[in-house]
Amino acid sequence: MELTYFNIQKFCIHDGPGIRTAVFLKGCPLDCLWCHNPESKSCVPEIMFYKHKCSSCGRCLEFCPARTITDKGELIYDRSKCELCGKCTEKCYNTANSLCGKTDDLDFILKEVKKDVPFYKTSGGGMTVSGGEPAMQSKAVIELVRMAKEEGIESVIETSGFGEREFFMSLHELGATFFFDIKGIDREKHKINTGVYTDVIHKNLDALIAVGAKIVLRLPMIPGKNDSEEDLVLLRDFIAERKDGIMYAEIMPYHELGRDKNTAVGRDVYDPIPAGKEFAPKWRELLSESGVEIRVSGE
Numbered sequence: 001m002e003l004t005y006f007n008i009q010k011f012c013i014h015d016g017p018g019i020r021t022a023v024f025l026k027g028c029p030l031d032c033l034w035c036h037n038p039e040s041k042s043c044v045p046e047i048m049f050y051k052h053k054c055s056s057c058g059r060c061l062e063f064c065p066a067r068t069i070t071d072k073g074e075l076i077y078d079r080s081k082c083e084l085c086g087k088c089t090e091k092c093y094n095t096a097n098s099l100c101g102k103t104d105d106l107d108f109i110l111k112e113v114k115k116d117v118p119f120y121k122t123s124g125g126g127m128t129v130s131g132g133e134p135a136m137q138s139k140a141v142i143e144l145v146r147m148a149k150e151e152g153i154e155s156v157i158e159t160s161g162f163g164e165r166e167f168f169m170s171l172h173e174l175g176a177t178f179f180f181d182i183k184g185i186d187r188e189k190h191k192i193n194t195g196v197y198t199d200v201i202h203k204n205l206d207a208l209i210a211v212g213a214k215i216v217l218r219l220p221m222i223p224g225k226n227d228s229e230e231d232l233v234l235l236r237d238f239i240a241e242r243k244d245g246i247m248y249a250e251i252m253p254y255h256e257l258g259r260d261k262n263t264a265v266g267r268d269v270y271d272p273i274p275a276g277k278e279f280a281p282k283w284r285e286l287l288s289e290s291g292v293e294i295r296v297s298g299e
């Protein structure tokens with residue numbers, strides 16, 4: 001069995017308890033306006049082209065069927081003609097291109113994860129499976145978590161909650177902890193902000209709570225998108241109704257680190273959104289009325 005991923009990141013300390021190795025998978029069914037991991041959206045490997053690094057030297061035109069140069073000397077990259085040969089990543093002197101994503105079998109991925117077992121033991125860490133959305137490669141993720149468990153490695157699953165119920169239940173039975181995103185409560189607004197309705201997500205959350213799963217809520221808070229007074233009250237009440245089934249909730253203030261990556265994968269850049277950090281104290285104060293411990297990412 002195989003997984004397609006774009007990064008295996010060592011020594012992560014923000015993706016679950018202790019020191020962790022995070023496997024970032026390709027493929028996401030949501031389309032969040034504020035996505036800061038746009039390279040995770042596509043299920044398949046792709047070229048990231050950083051236009052600001054390109055000097056339009058024309059070297060890649062010698063071997064690439066997807067590149068042309070305009071009369072004005074601007075390099076144009078037509079993604080639809082890319083054959084993923086990878087030559088541009090090796091031959092461009094300006095490192096303007098990188099290949100994002102690869103597919104490996106589970107034995108290889110587990111071998112990478114196992115390299116840091118001593119750190120997991122001393123810190124209470126383990127493996128985190130993130131994305132993208134892990135539910136997009138459900139069978140292989142379940143198998144990876146099972147294999148990790150056999151090695152004594154516990155797993156955290158970072159998820160949007162948008163997937164088949166069986167996927168979440170299987171992972172719960174394997175003892176996984178869920179870092180479960182709640183990106184808003186208003187159904188229509190959620191559809192505008194993320195491309196999908198809340199129904200499947202909220203039902204999966206409630207099903208996990210009903211079986212006593214280990215759940216941390218993650219709350220991406222995006223100024224002007226999901227943080228109105230009404231949004232916050234709905235979110236507070238939503239959390240309060242589920243407070244006995246949630247370990248804690250963590251506010252993830254919007255940051256701009258994904259902007260470059262959006263253009264690099266050929267995605268329109270979203271409207272400018274102000275950084276969220278300065279609003280975090282206000283958000284935390286109101287959401288704390290839910291009776292659940294509210295943390296802020298990075299604090």
Ligand code: SF4
Nearest residue numbers: 054055057058060092
């Ligand atoms: S080789 Fe690199 S710098 Fe030169 S045109 Fe191609 S992408 Fe741009």
Ligand code: SF4
Nearest residue numbers: 064082083085086088
């Ligand atoms: S991977 Fe190959 S075909 Fe695709 S842009 Fe690079 S050189 Fe061109």
